[in-house]
Amino acid sequence: MLEILITWIAAFFTLCIFSFLYKDNPIYKFAEHVFVGVSFGYGFVLQYYNVFLPNVWNRMPWEDGGSLFTLIPLILGLLMLTRIFPDIGWISRWPLAVMIGSYAGLQIIGNAQGDLIEQVRANFLPLWTDTFSETIGNWFLVFGTITTLVFFFFSKEHKGVIGHTARVGIWVLMISFGASFGYTVMARVSLLIGRLQFLLEDCLHLM
């Protein structure tokens, strides 16, 4: 019974969202607002179970293995709520600073290690391989990346050799954007097929 109810409510909201294809209408607005409320509530509950319970509540001094240090993030978190009150709102900058400082430091390391160095390292590829397609592909990757970087180099005017290289960089970017666009369209179409399949198969049993 519950399964049937879930299916029909899901079908109702699916049709509500699809109704936007006609134009913005009250049914769509209703579903949109339900979606905003439900998704924010879902995010809040996830934070409660995945962060607050394991990192704060279960580590309170009176719990087994708890510590007084747990009170610090709790106090900082509560200070964050001072933003609601305009007179003392400036105190919320302290926990905000902890958050921003930590993530700024971590993202320097993360970007340097994960993206910058790894991407440069991955670009050192053999330019002659056993298969033709791989050889051409590796040339594309090595020189395509370099030309793209030249295109984003604005400290020197794009004239002469730099100008020509930057132009090739634009072509590489256009091919890349085209591929990403095609891939995204197909991913969305696949989701659309999934929703239509749900309506026709699970809901109406027409397939």
Add this chain to the structure above:
Amino acid sequence: MKREIPLAITAIFGIFMVAQLFIPHYLVQDISGRLQDWAVVIVAFAYILGVANIIKINSGVICRRGQDWEYKIVMLIALVIMMLSGILLGKDPDDSLPIFDFMYNSMYVPMQSTMFALLAFFIASAAFRAFRARTTEAILLLVTATIVMIGRVSLGEFIWERLPDITEWIMNYPNNAGKRGIKIGASLGAISIGLKVILGIEKSYLGGD
């Protein structure tokens, strides 16, 4: 006091997070782990702030009978039911009152995927209007997108059996070349922004006053 202390805290935490990469001592690693946990907890409290903000703004609209106030009531009811059912009654589907799970499966999942599915129509109509093969760049974009779109469905293989392989090759090589260039540039930008934040040059996150 209002600006100096937060800037000092940002610098201390930022420098420590960078330094811990180079200091493998267990004490430094332990402290670093704790500080990261603190930051995660503060983000969770930011969620409470977000909920408070949503309730404050929307209840104001409802009280004033502002635009779409009826829908704001719907939103707040959905928010409160989802939150309370998840926290008070548990989010485990095996619970006796799985309201949270029920709302997740009947509302959140179908609406989220339908929202994304809806984009297929808008992308298609935008492409129809924007894709005009007037320049070399536009032709490259158009041809690549068409090959990838056709090559990823069975029609592509029906037209030419090598088309899926070509699509795969485009995704693996030319697509990655452009993405790699963007990623390297973006990571350099992110590192410089991180340094500016730690050094107190970028302080827009503090707001006014």
